[in-house]
Amino acid sequence: MRVASEAVRVTSSAGSICWQVGNFVDQGSIQPLDYIVYDVFANQLGLTLRNRIVWTFGHGTHAKRRFSGRHETVLWFTKTNDYFFDLDAVRVPQKYPGKRHYKGPQRGQYSGNPLGKNPGDVWDIPNVKAKHVEKTEHPCQFPLALAKRLITSLTPKGGLVVDPYMGSGTAGAAAITLGRRFIGSDLEEKYVDIARDRLSKAVQNKLPERPDIPVRTPVPTEAVTKRPRHFKEGQGNG
Ligand SMILES: C[S@@+](CC[C@H](N)C(=O)[O-])C[C@H]1O[C@@H](n2cnc3c(N)ncnc32)[C@H](O)[C@@H]1O
Known part of the structure; x- marks a missing residue:
């Protein structure tokens, strides 16, 4: 409290x-x-x-x-x-950008926003697990994309972002990358060290980052996508 x-x-x-x-x-x-x-x-x-x-x-x-x-x-x-x-700064591509109004005074005109659609309130972003390019030793690190969407839409350029529980410093690294200022703290010194390192990489534009692009669908020909023989065929296994 x-x-x-x-x-x-x-x-x-x-x-x-x-x-x-x-x-x-x-x-x-x-x-x-x-x-x-x-x-x-x-x-x-x-x-x-x-x-x-x-x-x-x-x-x-x-x-x-x-x-x-x-x-x-x-x-x-x-x-x-x-x-x-700043909603426009975080709009995403429409599924059907060519869709038009089919009735009313705007009939025939494109119905979507030319800047893209509102991203909505359900965000599908991979979490930072072992092989994630952003992974550090912090056990519950956020993806940069999550922090970036919030910082981009909710703060102006030069604005101040504060994270009292910064962990590996994701919010700070995102803030710096986006031209905002940052103050952060954490109880654990080892996490502060990780955060310092990430913040300094962000300043130098050297921070490993997964681009904020849609989650990829499995490629059927890849070995990891194929069902091992002993996995039962049917429900759950396609
Ligand atoms: C869920 S993690 C934050 C992860 C962070 N968003 C990231 O991306 O790495 C929460 C952090 O809060 C820190 N913490 C817990 N209690 C705290 C307190 N009272 N003051 C400061 N930090 C605290 C923990 O050490 C931990 O690193």
């Missing part, structure tokens, strides 16, 4: 607070942590929730007695109604 109220105090009136929560399981029982985060920031500190962004990824811990957790959430709050939001 102290960190939350300090975060609210230092956020500018046009600023945003994004709080990410993972898939927390306590003795087999899922704990919906974003419910608690919402209570703190909205009910107790008076912020407005603008989006509950679902970050989804294809790989994670395998579960046997429930569906495997393959998403985490980011709650995006603002302090006022005059908040900075």
